[in-house]
Amino acid sequence: MSNEAILQKPADAVVTHGDHREGNGHSEHHHKETFISKYVFSMDHKMIAKQFLITGIIWAIIGGLFSVLFRLQLGYPNDSFPILETLLGKWAKGGKIQPEFYYALVTMHGTVLVFFVLTAGLSGTFANFLIPLQIGARDMASPFMNMLSYWFFWAASVVMISSLFVETGPASGGWTSYPPLSALGGASEGSKTGMDLWLISMALFVVSSLLGGLNYISTILNMRTKGMSMTRVPLTIWALFFTAVLGVLSFPVLLSGFILLLFDRHGGTSFYLSDIYLASTQQALPNEGGSAILYQHLFWFLGHPEVYIILLPAMGMVSEIMSVNSRKPIFGYMAMIGSLFAITILAFLVWAHHMFVSGLNPFLGSVFVLLTLLIAVPSAIKVFNWLTTLWRGNIRFTPAMLFSIGFVSLFISGGLTGIFLGNSTLDIHLHDTYFVVAHFHIVMGVASFFGLFAGVYHWFPKMYGRYLNNTMAYLHFWVTLIGAYLIFWPMHYEGLAGMPRRYMDFSQWVSFNQFGDLNRFISIVSIIVFAVQLLFVFNFFYSIFKGRRVTTSNPWDSNTLEWTTPIRPGHGNWPGEIPEVHRWPYDYGKDGREFIPQTEPVGAQETAH
Amino acid sequence: MDTVMINDSQRKKMHPHKFTLWVGLGSIIMMFAGLTSAYIVKRDQPSWIAVDMPLTFWYSTAVILLSSLTVHTARAAFKERNMLKYRRLISVTVFLGLLFIVLQYVGFNQLWNSGLRMNGSGGVQFLYIIFGLHGLHVLGGIIALLVMFINAYSRRSRSYNMVPVEVASTYWHFVDILWIYLFVFFLVIK
Numbered sequence: 001m002s003n004e005a006i007l008q009k010p011a012d013a014v015v016t017h018g019d020h021r022e023g024n025g026h027s028e029h030h031h032k033e034t035f036i037s038k039y040v041f042s043m044d045h046k047m048i049a050k051q052f053l054i055t056g057i058i059w060a061i062i063g064g065l066f067s068v069l070f071r072l073q074l075g076y077p078n079d080s081f082p083i084l085e086t087l088l089g090k091w092a093k094g095g096k097i098q099p100e101f102y103y104a105l106v107t108m109h110g111t112v113l114v115f116f117v118l119t120a121g122l123s124g125t126f127a128n129f130l131i132p133l134q135i136g137a138r139d140m141a142s143p144f145m146n147m148l149s150y151w152f153f154w155a156a157s158v159v160m161i162s163s164l165f166v167e168t169g170p171a172s173g174g175w176t177s178y179p180p181l182s183a184l185g186g187a188s189e190g191s192k193t194g195m196d197l198w199l200i201s202m203a204l205f206v207v208s209s210l211l212g213g214l215n216y217i218s219t220i221l222n223m224r225t226k227g228m229s230m231t232r233v234p235l236t237i238w239a240l241f242f243t244a245v246l247g248v249l250s251f252p253v254l255l256s257g258f259i260l261l262l263f264d265r266h267g268g269t270s271f272y273l274s275d276i277y278l279a280s281t282q283q284a285l286p287n288e289g290g291s292a293i294l295y296q297h298l299f300w301f302l303g304h305p306e307v308y309i310i311l312l313p314a315m316g317m318v319s320e321i322m323s324v325n326s327r328k329p330i331f332g333y334m335a336m337i338g339s340l341f342a343i344t345i346l347a348f349l350v351w352a353h354h355m356f357v358s359g360l361n362p363f364l365g366s367v368f369v370l371l372t373l374l375i376a377v378p379s380a381i382k383v384f385n386w387l388t389t390l391w392r393g394n395i396r397f398t399p400a401m402l403f404s405i406g407f408v409s410l411f412i413s414g415g416l417t418g419i420f421l422g423n424s425t426l427d428i429h430l431h432d433t434y435f436v437v438a439h440f441h442i443v444m445g446v447a448s449f450f451g452l453f454a455g456v457y458h459w460f461p462k463m464y465g466r467y468l469n470n471t472m473a474y475l476h477f478w479v480t481l482i483g484a485y486l487i488f489w490p491m492h493y494e495g496l497a498g499m500p501r502r503y504m505d506f507s508q509w510v511s512f513n514q515f516g517d518l519n520r521f522i523s524i525v526s527i528i529v530f531a532v533q534l535l536f537v538f539n540f541f542y543s544i545f546k547g548r549r550v551t552t553s554n555p556w557d558s559n560t561l562e563w564t565t566p567i568r569p570g571h572g573n574w575p576g577e578i579p580e581v582h583r584w585p586y587d588y589g590k591d592g593r594e595f596i597p598q599t600e601p602v603g604a605q606e607t608a609h
Numbered sequence: 610m611d612t613v614m615i616n617d618s619q620r621k622k623m624h625p626h627k628f629t630l631w632v633g634l635g636s637i638i639m640m641f642a643g644l645t646s647a648y649i650v651k652r653d654q655p656s657w658i659a660v661d662m663p664l665t666f667w668y669s670t671a672v673i674l675l676s677s678l679t680v681h682t683a684r685a686a687f688k689e690r691n692m693l694k695y696r697r698l699i700s701v702t703v704f705l706g707l708l709f710i711v712l713q714y715v716g717f718n719q720l721w722n723s724g725l726r727m728n729g730s731g732g733v734q735f736l737y738i739i740f741g742l743h744g745l746h747v748l749g750g751i752i753a754l755l756v757m758f759i760n761a762y763s764r765r766s767r768s769y770n771m772v773p774v775e776v777a778s779t780y781w782h783f784v785d786i787l788w789i790y791l792f793v794f795f796l797v798i799k
Contacts, residue, residue: 141625210636218629248632252640260647263727263738270730271651289656289730294647301643 043143044571049129056121063112075523077505102504103172110175118310133562136225141218152208163197171198179272183264216244227581239316242344250305257298300351314451318404325401326393329586332385339378356424365424372422399473400458407450414443435495446484465568466547472539483529584609658731659799663719669712676705677785684778706751753777
């Protein structure tokens with residue numbers, strides 16, 4: 001219905017002539033398009049997706065570079081690197097990273113990768129790109145809000161970047177920003193201006209996520225093309241839908257927590273601050289009755305769903321890519337949706353497992369243990385469904401497929417350690433050790449990155465009408481997969497031995513200086529893996545301009561609707577009518593046919609899925 | 610699974626903008642749910658001071674309830690294409706909205722002048738922040754109503770499109786109901 005109205009012009013204005021020769025369909029859909037309206041303040045969901053992706057790539061380079069810097073410190077605590085002083089000035093006096101700056105690096109690494117790369121860069125990119133294309137819509141429910149969503153993200157990025165350049169440095173209280181460290185300007189250098197900028201940036205980021213999420217939900221529920229019932233949408237759409245639901249319901253609570261924190265910082269309130277004694281002023285604070293735990297509740301009510309906001313889009317894309325490249329229907333379509341739903345519900349009920357050692361009532365803790373371990377059930381359903389999709393498939397090992405398989409591998413490895421950490425008793429020993437670092441990097445960080453890479457390799461031809469270079473892609477995959485395991489696997493042992501997070505130098509600590517060589521090894525591998533990511537970035541930008549051209553509209557022989565558009569679709573996606581859908585998207589290898597697109601009517605003799 | 614509705618797109622669906630609004634309201638509810646649950650948790654902490662609301666907030670409650678009524682009748686008038694009545698009622702609603710904000714400000718002033726400042730950790734600090742944020746949401750509604758007000762008086766727009774009117778009036782009812790919730794919350798839970 002209002003699909004056509006969304007573009008605010010009659011349908012025939014979008015129609016171009018039936019000629020879709022390469023590079024042709026792109027420029028002629030819109031006559032009044034200027035550079036500004038096409039590339040900058042674009043309301044085309046595909047352009048906004050690319051904006052999110054490229055901004056995300058820039059952030060990923062920055063965030064990754066931060067980790068290289070602090071890995072240098074962890075691997076070589078006794079050496080100095082004069083180049084660091086040249087680059088960082090007073091933050092690396094004498095070529096050694098200063099403690100304040102070390103914390104700033106860790107904080108910014110977490111913030112940037114969790115929010116700016118794996119939330120905005122991942123779901124921002126693929127929700128924008130895939131939702132209208134895969135459900136058969138001209139654009140989002142509100143293209144304008146969609147544009148605002150990107151520009152709020154951009155504003156958040158600018159504020160966050162600028163916090164790197166203030167005199168007292170960026171926020172350094174950890175990506176969770178627990179008070180009192182984050183509430184007291186005097187607590188550390190990073191708790192001064194840097195912390196305020198961090199909060200402002202995050203508030204803008206929340207607005208961006210909400211604007212995006214609202215749009216994704218109403219687009220999925222209201223703008224599907226004829227015949228596209230909810231049991232016929234690809235699993236990517238289901239995953240992006242639940243991601244948006246999680247974001248819309250949990251980000252506002254984080255914002256509430258931030259508002260109270262801002263008042264504690266500048267308004268003199270005592271929401272989180274109590275009469276603690278400060279070493280720097282030799283006095284107790286005037287505040288009374290505040291509860292730092294209150295912040296943790298508000299933070300983790302978002303913080304845990306955030307893990308799934310990051311992971312679900314990757315799961316959805318992996319399901320889709322795996323089915324296409326196994327040439328088999330996804331195993332257990334309804335079970336996949338059901339498990340996504342179960343994860344979404346459970347995501348809201350497990351936040352206190354981040355707070356087992358905060359003085360939480362142990363009886364309450366045991367409830368959260370139970371709920372946390374329940375997540376293993378839908379997760380296992382998903383893993384078995386992926387494995388059974390691969391089973392006896394006619395697998396094409398495209399780069400996207402390799403990254404999808406890599407995702408499943410990492411999700412299993414990282415998920416299993418979640419069972420350790422979900423137990424409140426084990427958590428007494430394991431909390432705040434490298435075991436936790438290893439766990440969440442594998443299961444959430446690297447796994448979601450693999451989902452992101454899989455998505456980029458798979459949909460790059462649709463985005464830019466060209467392919468990425470395969471040689472570089474295979475090199476990227478193998479080095480990243482092996483590297484990720486080499487980096488994070490040893491951290492489990494360090495963590496089990498009790499080695500704590502957030503320390504910048506273990507060389508003088510007798511219990512842990514046995515890990516000196518191991519830490520150096522991890523650091524060397526991280527630098528190699530980082531270099532290979534730069535190779536991917538090169539491949540990405542090189543291929544936009546010089547990649548091999550796509551010559552067929554459906555290069556992966558896929559069933560979904562995005563491959564029924566021209567090679568380079570204009571604003572409005574389909575030059576003519578939006579195609580009607582007659583079947584689910586996973587009819588691969590059915591009735592002796594390799595693939596049957598969703599647009600093909602169900603035959604007289606054929607049983608529909 | 611072959612029983613799925615083929616005529617799915619022919620179903621009468623909600624306009625996406627209206628639907629977006631509903632989802633957005635869910636999001637706003639979560640924000641205030643977060644704040645009020647923080648209030649409940651905080652109440653058990655030592656040195657909690659309960660707050661008594663001044664009478665002014667009863668007046669503002671009456672005003673916002675009345676404005677809900679006027680926006681409702683304005684919507685009905687728009688539906689009947691009775692534009693004169695619609696214009697008047699929209700103007701009254703905008704006025705009542707502004708009056709609500711003024712009354713909230715007066716209420717804040719009364720509390721502030723009785724010595725209840727931001728330092729401390731009782732109900733009043735929550736009240737300032739929660740009512741303040743609610744006020745910001747009301748302001749957003751007033752801006753939406755003002756846009757409709759300008760549209761109603763500008764000559765070129767002779768549009769009888771119900772969607773913007775319905776979106777604005779739904780939102781207005783929402784901030785009203787949200788206020789009733791917050792008001793009762795602060796009355797009952799001390």
